[in-house]
Amino acid sequence: MPSLKDLIQDGPIHSRILDFKTYPLDEERVIVAGKLKDERFLPFYDEGGHMVKEGVIHEMLLYLLIGGMPLIILEADAEMPQVPRDLCTETRESIRRIVGLEIKSGFSEKVHKLIGNAEGCAHLTHLLVVMVQAALHGYWAHKMSKPRPVPRSLNEIEGLPYLVNSCRLWREDGPIIQEIKEMIEESKRTGVER
Numbered sequence: 617m618p619s620l621k622d623l624i625q626d627g628p629i630h631s632r633i634l635d636f637k638t639y640p641l642d643e644e645r646v647i648v649a650g651k652l653k654d655e656r657f658l659p660f661y662d663e664g665g666h667m668v669k670e671g672v673i674h675e676m677l678l679y680l681l682i683g684g685m686p687l688i689i690l691e692a693d694a695e696m697p698q699v700p701r702d703l704c705t706e707t708r709e710s711i712r713r714i715v716g717l718e719i720k721s722g723f724s725e726k727v728h729k730l731i732g733n734a735e736g737c738a739h740l741t742h743l744l745v746v747m748v749q750a751a752l753h754g755y756w757a758h759k760m761s762k763p764r765p766v767p768r769s770l771n772e773i774e775g776l777p778y779l780v781n782s783c784r785l786w787r788e789d790g791p792i793i794q795e796i797k798e799m800i801e802e803s804k805r806t807g808v809e810r
Contacts, residue, residue, distance in 0.1 A: 631655045636747055638754020645683030645690065646758050650747040652676045652739055662700075672698045674739050678711065682751055685774050687719040694740060710736035711744070719748055720778065752778055766803040770796065 635651045654674040659667050675698035681691035694711040696704060713730040717723070724745045732741040756775060767773050773796070779786045786792055 627657060629657050631657070634743070634746055636750035636754070638751065638758065640758050641681065641683075645681060646751075646755050648680045648682060648747065648751040648754055650678040650680075650743050650750070652678075652743040654739070668700075673700055674698060676737075676740055676743055678740065678743050678747060680747070680751060682719065682755060687752070687755060687775070687778070689714050689717050689719065691715060696740075704737060707731075707737035707740060711740060714744065719752065723748055766799060768804070769800065 631654070633651075633653045633655075635653075637649050639647045639649070641647055652674060653672060653676075655672050656668075656670050658670050660670075662668055675696070677695040677697070679691075679693045680689055682689055684690070692711045692714050694708045696708055699705060710731040713735075714727060717726060717730070727741060727744055730736075731744070732738065752775070759774065770776060770793070780793065781787055784790065
């Protein structure tokens, strides 16, 4: 049986590109910029039976100011340079409802209640939910850009609760947590910090 990749013979009919970048603001805060871009590569018919030319259907930009511990969304802005209907832009302000939301387990469900479904825009909601992973990575990259002493316990590791049980390697009894515990114990035994 050929792989799915081998079955592809024609060019794409649709593309969704998600792009995320994190920028430092100060020692404790970063700005995360996210972009969702949907493009159709062939003409299509809308719900009313009207033909629509190929091209960009959605282009949405989301900016989050995040900081603190626990990590919180301090400010949020959205732009919608390209949408299929002018009415779509009315949902842009719904993003302000997430200000103050803590980035932790259950975040996606809270976002869907605040700005998803009939309360907002499905595409903006999707962008935000996916963007949070990139926001965490960007925030930690910013925080980890300077050397720090070896922690004395797991409780001292800022942001660790976001990672524990987030995947197989980061499971509570997994190899990464074990490696960190061993590093902490070695530091205590030798008095030497890495």
